[in-house]
Amino acid sequence: MKRFLLPALLLLPLTILQGCTPSGTDAATGERVFKQCASCHQVGANAHGGFGPQLNALFGRRAGATPDFAYSDAMTRSGIVWDERTLSAFLRDPGKLVPGTKMRFWGLSDDNEIAALLAYLRTFQRAEQPAIAGAPSAPH
Secondary structure, three states, rough: HHHHHHHHHHHHHHHHHHHOOOOOOOOHHHHHHOOOOOOOOOHHHHHHHOOOOOOOOOOOEEEEOOOOOOOOOOHHOOOOOOOHHHHHHHOOOOHOOOOOOOOOOOOOOOOOHHHHHHHHHHHHOOOOOOOOOOOOOOOO
């Protein structure tokens, strides 16, 4: 009995840690990955710029284009249009893709985490955009 108990106890922490590490590339895994982004970024119907820009309808958007966030000059002048390739590169190493960016993030190194995060962000591609100050409102 003791012969089997020790190896089982040694493997227990690995089994527990497996459940903590996202490994899929689906939106549900991406939602877990996004938790490390959520202290600065928002998504969804009530999202707005705060410490970082809101990330609704990100794919196809020009970098530095949301009116409710004060971007760095580097970001607004980058000429980047966000797509799978540019977002993956930025998430891997923000300072390498946009030297001088305000984003303070070391980057993601796991391809699955990046793919999952992009899948999650795609679920907000058609999210209701926040009202822009000074823009005409829809008739009531």
